[in-house]
Amino acid sequence: MRPYLAVFEARTRMLLQYRAAALAGIATQIYWGVVLAAIFTAFFARSAAVQPMSLSQTITYIWLGQAMLALIPWNVESETRDVIRTGSVAYELLRPVDLYGLWYARVAAARFAPLVLRAVPLFPFALLFFGMAPPVSGASASAWLAATLGSLLLGCAITNLVHVSMLFTVDPNGVLRLTIPVVMIFSGSLIPLPLMPEWIQGLVAFLPFGGLIDSPFRLYMGHIPASDAWIVLLHQAVWTCVLVCIGRSALKRGVHTLVIHGG
Amino acid sequence: MSYSLHLYGRLILIALRSRMQYPASFVMQLAGTALLTGTEFVAVWALFARFGTLAGWRLEEVCLFYGMSNLGYALAECLGEGFDKFAQQVRKGDFDRLLLRPCSTSMQVAGSGMDPMRLGRLVQGGAVLAYAAVSLGGAWDWLEIGLIIGCILSGACVFVGLLVLQATLCFWTIESLEIANVLTHGGNEAAQFPFDIYGPGLRRFFTFVVPLACVNILPGAVLLERGPTLGIPAWASWGAPLMGPLFFLISLRVWEFGVRRYRSTGT
Amino acid sequence: MPQIVVENLCKSYRVAVRKPGMWGAIRGVASREHRVVQALDSVSFEIDEGELVGYIGPNGAGKSTTVKALAGILVPDSGTCIVRGRTPWRERRAHVAEIGVVFGQRTQLWWDLPVRESFELLGEMYRVPKDRLRRTLTELVDVLQIASVLDQPVRQLSLGQRMRCDLAASLLHTPPILFLDEPTIGLDAISKPAIREFVRRQNREEGVTVILTTHDLDDIESLCSRVMLIASGKMLSDGPVSALREAVGGERRLTLDLEDTHTEVTHAAARLVSRDGARVVLAFRPAEVSTAELIRSITDKHAIKDLTVEEAPIEEIVAGIYREIEGA
Numbered sequence: 001m002r003p004y005l006a007v008f009e010a011r012t013r014m015l016l017q018y019r020a021a022a023l024a025g026i027a028t029q030i031y032w033g034v035v036l037a038a039i040f041t042a043f044f045a046r047s048a049a050v051q052p053m054s055l056s057q058t059i060t061y062i063w064l065g066q067a068m069l070a071l072i073p074w075n076v077e078s079e080t081r082d083v084i085r086t087g088s089v090a091y092e093l094l095r096p097v098d099l100y101g102l103w104y105a106r107v108a109a110a111r112f113a114p115l116v117l118r119a120v121p122l123f124p125f126a127l128l129f130f131g132m133a134p135p136v137s138g139a140s141a142s143a144w145l146a147a148t149l150g151s152l153l154l155g156c157a158i159t160n161l162v163h164v165s166m167l168f169t170v171d172p173n174g175v176l177r178l179t180i181p182v183v184m185i186f187s188g189s190l191i192p193l194p195l196m197p198e199w200i201q202g203l204v205a206f207l208p209f210g211g212l213i214d215s216p217f218r219l220y221m222g223h224i225p226a227s228d229a230w231i232v233l234l235h236q237a238v239w240t241c242v243l244v245c246i247g248r249s250a251l252k253r254g255v256h257t258l259v260i261h262g263g
Numbered sequence: 264m265s266y267s268l269h270l271y272g273r274l275i276l277i278a279l280r281s282r283m284q285y286p287a288s289f290v291m292q293l294a295g296t297a298l299l300t301g302t303e304f305v306a307v308w309a310l311f312a313r314f315g316t317l318a319g320w321r322l323e324e325v326c327l328f329y330g331m332s333n334l335g336y337a338l339a340e341c342l343g344e345g346f347d348k349f350a351q352q353v354r355k356g357d358f359d360r361l362l363l364r365p366c367s368t369s370m371q372v373a374g375s376g377m378d379p380m381r382l383g384r385l386v387q388g389g390a391v392l393a394y395a396a397v398s399l400g401g402a403w404d405w406l407e408i409g410l411i412i413g414c415i416l417s418g419a420c421v422f423v424g425l426l427v428l429q430a431t432l433c434f435w436t437i438e439s440l441e442i443a444n445v446l447t448h449g450g451n452e453a454a455q456f457p458f459d460i461y462g463p464g465l466r467r468f469f470t471f472v473v474p475l476a477c478v479n480i481l482p483g484a485v486l487l488e489r490g491p492t493l494g495i496p497a498w499a500s501w502g503a504p505l506m507g508p509l510f511f512l513i514s515l516r517v518w519e520f521g522v523r524r525y526r527s528t529g530t
Numbered sequence: 531m532p533q534i535v536v537e538n539l540c541k542s543y544r545v546a547v548r549k550p551g552m553w554g555a556i557r558g559v560a561s562r563e564h565r566v567v568q569a570l571d572s573v574s575f576e577i578d579e580g581e582l583v584g585y586i587g588p589n590g591a592g593k594s595t596t597v598k599a600l601a602g603i604l605v606p607d608s609g610t611c612i613v614r615g616r617t618p619w620r621e622r623r624a625h626v627a628e629i630g631v632v633f634g635q636r637t638q639l640w641w642d643l644p645v646r647e648s649f650e651l652l653g654e655m656y657r658v659p660k661d662r663l664r665r666t667l668t669e670l671v672d673v674l675q676i677a678s679v680l681d682q683p684v685r686q687l688s689l690g691q692r693m694r695c696d697l698a699a700s701l702l703h704t705p706p707i708l709f710l711d712e713p714t715i716g717l718d719a720i721s722k723p724a725i726r727e728f729v730r731r732q733n734r735e736e737g738v739t740v741i742l743t744t745h746d747l748d749d750i751e752s753l754c755s756r757v758m759l760i761a762s763g764k765m766l767s768d769g770p771v772s773a774l775r776e777a778v779g780g781e782r783r784l785t786l787d788l789e790d791t792h793t794e795v796t797h798a799a800a801r802l803v804s805r806d807g808a809r810v811v812l813a814f815r816p817a818e819v820s821t822a823e824l825i826r827s828i829t830d831k832h833a834i835k836d837l838t839v840e841e842a843p844i845e846e847i848v849a850g851i852y853r854e855i856e857g858a
Contacts, residue, residue: 009326024442027442027445028442028445030362031451032445032446032449034461034462035449035452035453035461035465038461038462038465039456039460041460042318042460043300043313043314043317043318044314045318046314046315046318046319047313047314047315048315051313051314057520104294114316114408125485139328139418172354173291173292173295174289174290174291174292175291175296176295176297177291177292177294177295177296177298177299178291178294178298180295180299181295181298181301181302184302185306187300189308190302190303190306191309194309195309196305196309197309197312197313206316246287261520266657269654270655272649272653273654274651276645277640277642277643277651280642280643281640281641281642356636357636359598359603359633360633360636360638362601362626362627363601363602363603363624363626363631363638364652364655364656365623365624365627365628365655365656365657366623366655367623390742458610484738523605526603526604526605526619527604527605528543
């Protein structure tokens with residue numbers, strides 16, 4: 001475990017240096033929160049029908065989405081990307097560590113530092129000025145935190161799949177452009193999942209992406225009762241295991257071709 | 264001027280050629296862009312399906328704004344790629360190389376990249392605008408169609424101007440480019456919907472500072488015969504698209520200022 | 531009338547100071563300290579037309595800052611600099627049309643383009659008339675022997691080939707002044723002399739003024755009549771290569787072959803440089819002890835088979851200077 005923790009710590013420390021990036025990120029998130037809240041308020045304004053989520057819940061959902069944006073696996077980790085692109089992945093094979101674990105630790109750090117840097121300052125803003133509600137109860141709050149950890153692990157497994165695909169395509173942009181729309185739609189970052197059309201709800205509940213932000217957020221606001229938290233966590237855990245297994249076996253094949261081609 | 268354009272053309276051809284070197288990835292990216300921008304519209308459609316109206320605006324009306332904004336943005340993303348990727352050039356220290364040549368820096372940066380993949384957005388914007396035109400535009404005359412085309416080109420000017428400003432920011436820091444992304448991508452996101460749904464701060468910002476409303480809802484509301492919008496009289500709304508080229512020229516001046524600053528800090 | 535006049539050029543940078551450790555990284559998010567680095571501290575020199583000047587100094591001494599200012603891409607804090615009657619950073623475009631620059635670490639060619647197309651494009655950028663470009667290019671291709679690589683993309687070239695192409699690229703517009711920054715870095719033993727020979731010919735036959743920054747002192751010894759040494763932003767010495775030797779007291783080497791491999795050889799005024807079996811190398815300064823006196827006092831005590839006296843190689847002189855600077 002030690003080498004992975006060391007990679008994690010070193011990367012986190014590096015990312016903390018980028019202060020301006022953090023400030024800019026917060027400003028960015030506030031902007032998007034304000035715009036999205038305005039759009040949804042305008043949609044709710046003339047609608048008489050009862051929706052599966054209230055306007056105030058939707059607004060809380062939007063701000064949570066801004067604060068915890070880093071949970072969404074929409075990019076690759078830059079160091080791993082460069083290692084694969086430049087071909088120095090061969091050197092990483094020489095190290096006495098598990099390649100999948102190494103990449104996983106790196107991407108976990110790349111997600112964790114921005115998550116903390118954004119969420120911590122954005123929460124007070126959103127709570128005080130922009131109409132975000134606090135967690136409905138202590139139980140909901142702890143369920144939400146647990147599900148957030150689950151989301152981090154799940155997201156890193158998804159990103160690692162993209163990393164592994166780079167062994168075959170080299171350039172990650174093609175794969176990313178195909179995965180991003182799927183992740184955006186089915187995670188709830190485009191529209192809160194409960195507001196999606198009824199006929200698609202079954203698929204939405206089955207796919208892994210709801211575990212990234214939608215179910216943690218709904219635990220936070222009590223839209224999913226804290227007593228049902230175990231369902232969310234189990235859903236995340238099963239999908240994480242499945243994706244890690246797929247990633248590992250694909251990595252094994254990728255390394256194999258790499259060796260055959262002589263790096 | 265014509266010499267600059269000629270050089271720009273040569274540079275763009277080169278950029279395109281090196282872009283096409285990985286065809287498999289290229290096809291995937293083109294499809295991906297169309298898919299990604301398509302999903303953005305699916306979200307709008309899904310919300311209209313659930314709520315019926317956006318504070319009194321109908322889907323086809325919103326489609327007019329959405330289509331105009333996205334077409335302008337698509338053109339800008341395609342042509343402004345060099346500015347968009349400028350941070351990489353600065354990071355690698357390649358900007359010095361541009362300064363060593365007896366040509367304008369903005370022309371060289373503009374010529375350093377063009378991203379045909381961005382045209383995936385053009386498809387989506389065009390389709391949405393076509394839908395709006397079919398359901399609204401039976402009575403549009405040539406003047407009004409000219410106004411729409413003018414709005415799209417002018418919108419492209421605003422977005423390219425924003426990309427120039429984003430690139431200028433690289434002379435101060437290459438860490439915080441997201442903030443500029445707010446204005447480009449975020450500006451497009453905001454301009455897809457009628458600006459009158461936003462608070463007064465955002466409304467004024469996008470009218471008087473980054474004139475996206477001037478190339479979108481103001482002339483758009485004239486076409487939809489909505490009367491004065493955002494407190495601007497209709498006659499002014501006809502001229503509002505001129506703000507686009509003006510914004511672009513101003514952004515080029517700011518760029519020159521940034522280059523001067525780069526050369527005095529050398530970072 | 532000198533071609534380049536630099537007077538009291540000063541330039542300082544602000545550098546963020548990073549604190550160590552995890553806690554330092556977190557504190558750095560809130561507040562950050564800055565340190566001012568004086569990259570150029572009142573640097574002055576003049577260069578005449580047709581000179582070939584070496585410019586040396588340890589890393590971070592201010593070499594590239596000077597070159598950037600001379601090339602017009604960096605504006606200094608104070609001081610003047612006139613190159614062919616112009617202040618480079620005030621009239622950048624007119625100025626850069628009259629200079630050629632080669633950065634050894636970085637190419638000015640387009641990575642994905644065949645070399646020939648890069649040349650054509652540069653020709654257009656510098657507005658070189660087509661027939662003149664063709665003539666210049668034919669000459670350069672011939673002298674640099676790059677005809678065989680003209681149709682290859684730059685990324686496929688070896689470092690030596692690329693450097694020769696970069697040299698050609700920097701001379702397409704026949705500039706009267708050429709700046710070379712580490713032109714032989716990383717090159718193989720065959721490419722290095724070829725590049726040097728080319729630079730020498732450009733200087734002698736075409737009258738191009740050359741300013742050469744380098745870490746490779748063979749470049750200096752084989753090319754330059756004059757060498758400028760800069761450290762910590764200050765000009766330490768400026769003159770012929772021999773003057774550089776004198777600047778460190780003209781250290782000499784005494785190499786002794788002893789009869790006996792075990793005895794210690796020492797002298798109060800000499801420093802032991804190396805000892806390999808029966809061979810002993812001592813360094814001394816003639817100002818402190820004359821050569822004759824040193825030899826006499828050693829032959830008095832030891833049996834000597836053979837001895838030679840020579841000037842210290844320039845690498846060691848410069849290394850000595852760098853050590854002194856860093857120690858100070």
